[in-house]
Amino acid sequence: MKPGSAATWPLPPIIDFETPSFLDTEAAIRGVEMASNTAGIDYQASQKIVHWLMAILIILDLFVAQKFGGLMEDADRIQSRIDHSQIGMIVTVLFVLRIFLRMRYGAPPLPDAMPGWQKLAAHAAHWGLYVLIGTLILSGMLSAVNANSVIAPFGLFAFGDGAGEESTFLFFRGIHEFITNAIIALIVVHVLATLYHLVIARDGSTERMLRFWRSARQSA
Ligand code: HEM
Numbered sequence: 001m002k003p004g005s006a007a008t009w010p011l012p013p014i015i016d017f018e019t020p021s022f023l024d025t026e027a028a029i030r031g032v033e034m035a036s037n038t039a040g041i042d043y044q045a046s047q048k049i050v051h052w053l054m055a056i057l058i059i060l061d062l063f064v065a066q067k068f069g070g071l072m073e074d075a076d077r078i079q080s081r082i083d084h085s086q087i088g089m090i091v092t093v094l095f096v097l098r099i100f101l102r103m104r105y106g107a108p109p110l111p112d113a114m115p116g117w118q119k120l121a122a123h124a125a126h127w128g129l130y131v132l133i134g135t136l137i138l139s140g141m142l143s144a145v146n147a148n149s150v151i152a153p154f155g156l157f158a159f160g161d162g163a164g165e166e167s168t169f170l171f172f173r174g175i176h177e178f179i180t181n182a183i184i185a186l187i188v189v190h191v192l193a194t195l196y197h198l199v200i201a202r203d204g205s206t207e208r209m210l211r212f213w214r215s216a217r218q219s220a
Helices: 025-036 045-065 074-106 116-145 166-200
Strands: none
Touching: 045 074, 045 166, 074 116, 116 166
């Protein structure tokens, strides 16, 4: 209030129960979606491209890495580590781009018909995937830094000098493997949930990432 201006009566409440708060989950989610959304109903085309490229490359990197647990010829292990890290670095760049696009464009709102608990679960799973991908990349890099061979993706830079301590390498590789398993479990849940929304609930939420012929900007 400006100095000298008259107070209006009744005074505004100290706690405004009309304003969405985190105690009111659905209203809070609506508020976040409205604030972060650019008034579209689908993700931006750029967000869809980055999403599907990351999905393909993470699965590809899993295929390259599936033999690391077993015995390997030294030359094969060294080359596979380089291949694996190169794909991992492309995933890293896409991950940074994805976070930028998410901050720039937000996310389209979930359908009104979707129950509040499902919206909450969807938000938790999406943020969980972001955290797991970030820690997967970080633990992979720490494994590479401590490996007993030089890992230089695309010959651009080397993660370490190839003289890492075995126990430190195994420690970070163990974390990397644990996070990989957690991410596989969450991806399975994520895929099952999107299939449920696509085939059974048919509420349009999955199409927000599938529909390449319409982006948020076109529909705004
Ligand atoms: C993009 C997602 C990634 C996935 C899904 C992934 C997955 C895996 C898996 C499953 C293993 C084998 C774990 C084991 O059996 O012990 C592994 C090992 C490894 N990863 Fe990754 N990783 C990713 C990213 C990265 C990145 C970004 C780097 C580093 C730049 C990296 C470096 C390594 C190294 C050095 C190993 C150990 C290789 C060895 O045991 O000889 N990873 N990764």
